[in-house]
Amino acid sequence: SRKVTDKVVDNRGTRHVKTIIVGSGFAGLGLAIRLSEQGRGDFLVLERGSDVGGTWRDNTYPGAACDVPSHLYSYSFAPNPNWSRSFSKQGEIQSYIRGVAERYHVLDRHVFDCDVTSIRWNDDDARWEIGSSKGDFTADTVVSAVGALCEPALPDIKGINDFEGEIFHSARWNHEVDLTGKRVAVIGTGASSIQIVPAIADQVAALDVYQRTAPWLLPRLDRPYLLPERLAFKHLPIVQKLSRSAIYAIRETQVVGLAKFPPLMKAFEAISRTKLQVEIRDPELRKKVTPNYRIGCKRMLISNEYYPALDRDNVDVVTDPIAEVKAGSIVTKDGTEREIDALIVATGFHVTDSPTYNVVVGKDGRTLAEVFDEGGQQGYKGSTIANFPNMFFLLGPNVGLGHTSMVFMIESQINYISDALATVDKLGLRTVEVREDAQRAYNIDLKKKMDKTVWNTGGCASWYMDKHGNNTTLWPDFTFEFRRLTKHFDVSAYDTTTAEADLK
Numbered sequence: 109s110r111k112v113t114d115k116v117v118d119n120r121g122t123r124h125v126k127t128i129i130v131g132s133g134f135a136g137l138g139l140a141i142r143l144s145e146q147g148r149g150d151f152l153v154l155e156r157g158s159d160v161g162g163t164w165r166d167n168t169y170p171g172a173a174c175d176v177p178s179h180l181y182s183y184s185f186a187p188n189p190n191w192s193r194s195f196s197k198q199g200e201i202q203s204y205i206r207g208v209a210e211r212y213h214v215l216d217r218h219v220f221d222c223d224v225t226s227i228r229w230n231d232d233d234a235r236w237e238i239g240s241s242k243g244d245f246t247a248d249t250v251v252s253a254v255g256a257l258c259e260p261a262l263p264d265i266k267g268i269n270d271f272e273g274e275i276f277h278s279a280r281w282n283h284e285v286d287l288t289g290k291r292v293a294v295i296g297t298g299a300s301s302i303q304i305v306p307a308i309a310d311q312v313a314a315l316d317v318y319q320r321t322a323p324w325l326l327p328r329l330d331r332p333y334l335l336p337e338r339l340a341f342k343h344l345p346i347v348q349k350l351s352r353s354a355i356y357a358i359r360e361t362q363v364v365g366l367a368k369f370p371p372l373m374k375a376f377e378a379i380s381r382t383k384l385q386v387e388i389r390d391p392e393l394r395k396k397v398t399p400n401y402r403i404g405c406k407r408m409l410i411s412n413e414y415y416p417a418l419d420r421d422n423v424d425v426v427t428d429p430i431a432e433v434k435a436g437s438i439v440t441k442d443g444t445e446r447e448i449d450a451l452i453v454a455t456g457f458h459v460t461d462s463p464t465y466n467v468v469v470g471k472d473g474r475t476l477a478e479v480f481d482e483g484g485q486q487g488y489k490g491s492t493i494a495n496f497p498n499m500f501f502l503l504g505p506n507v508g509l510g511h512t513s514m515v516f517m518i519e520s521q522i523n524y525i526s527d528a529l530a531t532v533d534k535l536g537l538r539t540v541e542v543r544e545d546a547q548r549a550y551n552i553d554l555k556k557k558m559d560k561t562v563w564n565t566g567g568c569a570s571w572y573m574d575k576h577g578n579n580t581t582l583w584p585d586f587t588f589e590f591r592r593l594t595k596h597f598d599v600s601a602y603d604t605t606t607a608e609a610d611l612k
């Protein structure tokens with residue numbers, strides 16, 4: 109009878125595949141390549157954009173670059189000897205991702221410009237029903253790879269919708285707007301803003317930077333690679349491998365301060381304070397931009413150009429809270445009105461309240477948003493969530509990092525998920541769903557570790573926290589510990605049903 113249903117569904121134009129991956133950034137693309145390499149070719153990647161690359165496709169603002177060195181911030185299976193500098197710019201990273209997608213022949217498994225509007229579990233048929241702007245699909249398994257930093261958050265400021273000048277979010281840069289000679293305001297002082305501000309400061313007539321919380325800054329040890337280095341990377345793969353391992357090891361030592369013993373972070377504060385002294389001449393400005401919480405609590409930023417840009421005569425840092433945006437100006441609570449022609453909103457993303465959570469409807473009819481709302485944003489090994497059978501998450505809860513390459517975490521999860529899919533096949537499973545008790549125990553342990561970290565004890569508010577006050581975003585341990593945990597799919601933590609049971 110299943111076959112007849114299939115046919116009916118097929119006649120309505122629904123396409124069935126074994127696995128659907130939603131999103132084709134580093135995560136979704138990496139899994140697509142793994143599945144294809146393993147001969148699990150019956151999958152599709154649904155991608156709302158017109159190309160692969162995710163955040164590196166979307167964030168094209170001036171100055172956009174990675175703050176993890178490229179030899180580590182790339183796939184381990186696709187090293188790139190041609191990186192032009194230690195911290196690559198957006199365009200180079202995007203070309204790399206695109207090149208890898210071409211080289212591994214997975215582009216023909218992609219449906220681009222495909223906005224996924226619903227992902228609903230059908231318990232009778234034990235499959236997911238997916239609605240999209242490119243038609244309907246069904247799949248035995250869905251993997252969400254939408255990323256945590258994909259939905260721009262706009263600030264809820266009085267009058268902002270009435271602004272008549274040019275206005276756009278950092279992740280949706282409007283390249284048609286020429287900012288030359290304009291009076292510009294940037295709201296926000298996070299990782300995006302500190303790259304945008306120096307990139308546009310000498311082009312605009314005047315720049316007001318609206319700072320709610322001062323970030324901590326460390327030096328950016330960036331430089332172009334010399335020809336002999338590039339030749340070595342190209343002709344001696346071991347050199348690139350060693351470079352990758354060295355970057356990994358150095359960055360991993362930060363975990364000791366961030367997650368294990370936060371007072372150690374004072375050493376970074378000393379470096380950052382020295383930087384403030386050296387790079388900002390104006391003592392008033394220095395005071396304004398000196399943070400008042402433990403370094404690391406919010407993401408540590410790296411830049412050699414941000415402070416000097418703030419110190420320019422045409423740049424002002426405004427710390428008085430914004431009261432209102434008017435047609436051609438911003439008014440702060442102290443009553444000052446500053447006229448502007450363009451407004452850049454660098455206010456970050458919906459992370460723990462992503463609108464994508466409303467799209468997924470689980471076994472008991474609740475959406476992912478509702479499940480997270482009640483119990484907090486919790487999962488198991490960042491990869492599965494109770495009530496969502498046959499669904500996997502790349503970069504799910506508590507997989508984020510602030511100090512090293514997310515690609516390392518992604519590859520750990522790809523190991524776990526591809527092993528899960530192999531296990532499902534091997535054991536002939538119809539459904540796998542993480543057990544509530546396994547998920548609970550995992551999160552109790554996670555919370556114990558998290559309580560000690562600088563993110564919880566450092567005295568700041570950050571987007572790492574969900575609305576229950578829990579840090580459900582970051583991984584609170586060494587990344588090699590996560591690699592160990594995700595090496596194999598632990599089917600004993602799951603409730604399973606088999607195809608035979610279904611036939612009875």
Ligand code: N01
Binds near residue numbers: 318571
């Ligand atoms: O966003 P953010 P982002 N009124 O959320 C302020 C990655 N990334 O796009 O701190 C006034 O960090 C907010 O103030 P506060 C990286 O993981 C990586 O910059 O909340 N201000 C903050 O200053 C990063 O962490 C790279 O008080 C408001 C800013 O806006 C993540 O993306 C580059 C406000 C938002 O900062 C996000 O970075 C870029 C309001 N209503 C991004 N609402 C690299 O690899 C928010 N703010 C280099």
